[in-house]
Amino acid sequence: MxxxxxxxxxxxxxxxxxxxxxxxxxxxxxxxxxxxxxxxxxxxxxxxxxxxxxxxxxxxxxxxxxxxxxxxxxxxxxxxxxxxxxxxxxxxxxxxxxxxxxxxxxxxxxxxxxxxxxxxxxxxxxGSGVSTVDRAPIARPHDDENDTPPNVFVGQVQEYIDAHYKEDIALLDLAGVFGYSDVYFCKLFKQNFGKNFITYLNEYRMDKAKELLANPAINIKDVSALAGYRDANYFTRVFKRMVGKTPSEYRIGVMGI
Known part of the structure; x- marks a missing residue:
């Protein structure tokens, strides 16, 4: 519990x-x-x-x-x-x-x-109370200077996620990459993507997982890691909630078995 x-x-x-x-x-x-x-x-x-x-x-x-x-x-x-x-x-x-x-x-x-x-x-x-590896705070965030056009901001963020979605990335990682504090980057992300970062990342990974599941040559156990989830049970839980089926059920539907 x-x-x-x-x-x-x-x-x-x-x-x-x-x-x-x-x-x-x-x-x-x-x-x-x-x-x-x-x-x-x-x-x-x-x-x-x-x-x-x-x-x-x-x-x-x-x-x-x-x-x-x-x-x-x-x-x-x-x-x-x-x-x-x-x-x-x-x-x-x-x-x-x-x-x-x-x-x-x-x-x-x-x-x-x-x-x-x-x-x-x-x-x-x-374990209880233990989170992901701490990152060092990013120095001198430019929170007062939103000088990046929205279309450029979106493109840069999407490019970063494309390259790193298989890794343990978090909102604070992107904030650091783009030189913003966590809170201010959260504001910009929500304004430009219409949802928070974790929701967007899960949806992105689900799309990747669906592509992988459509390939019968890829073992379902490997789909989790390839889609960016270390824990297969967590992946299955999130997939079922977001897609409405387990990964196995989804593959059966796609393959018409």
Whole structure:
């Protein structure tokens, strides 16, 4: 059972996220609710949580400070921020946190599910509270200079994903490559692609997996790695949710067997 802390000073926001998590992952996740940053830090450790979904603007202690406290004691825990576009003045501070992703309000159910499945995968692969390898913060992000035309930005990002989708890439990797803080890059990505990075990457990998499954010469066990997923069980779970069939069922349908 994965334990997820959800912290937001708005009761309705807390309940909405809580309800969605329980609806999508009824037998996989236990949700702990907090109404401010101070309470979030306290409950995260008291309840031995592995994942924290934190609003940024909260009284007493904001989400960034709460995340910093959590990371100090549990440096590899998965932290996801809840934020709105008008809060991107926090971008310079957020670069130090090394969050898994940012859910932009109002977020979609698909974005939430994809982010949490990635967090679950991290827990499964590395153990409770252990995340992917830390990357060094990128120096001097040019968050105040969006001088790249949208079509150029999209082309550059797509080119990078084309070359690296088989690797363990995350939003912070792309942010570093393009010289932005994580939060600001998240804003640009959402504006230009209409979805968050993890959702886009999963959809991209699913398309690759479908192409591979259409080739009977490729073993289904190898499709997972070739599509960019280390864990075959995680790949199967994501594939079935997004495609509606298991990889084996999809191949049977494609081959007309």
């Amino acid at each position: 994965y334990r997820i802390l959800v912290a937001d000073d708005e009761p309705i926001e807390r309940l909405v996220i809580d309800k969605k998590i329980k609806a999508f992952f009824p037998d996989q996740a236990e949700v702990v609710l907090a109404e401010n940053g101070i309470q979030a830090v306290k409950l995260f450790f008291e309840k031995d949580c592995q994942i924290a979904i934190l609003d940024i603007e909260m009284p007493g202690m904001n989400g960034l400070d709460a995340a910093a406290e959590i990371k100090k004691e549990s440096p590899h825990s998965s932290v996801v921020f809840l934020t709105a576009f008008d809060e991107f003045n926090y971008a310079k501070r957020a670069i130090e946190i090394r969050a898994l992703d940012y859910l932009l309000k109002p977020g979609s159910d698909e974005d939430l599910v994809n982010v949490l499945e990635e967090a679950f995968n991290i827990c499964d692969r590395y």
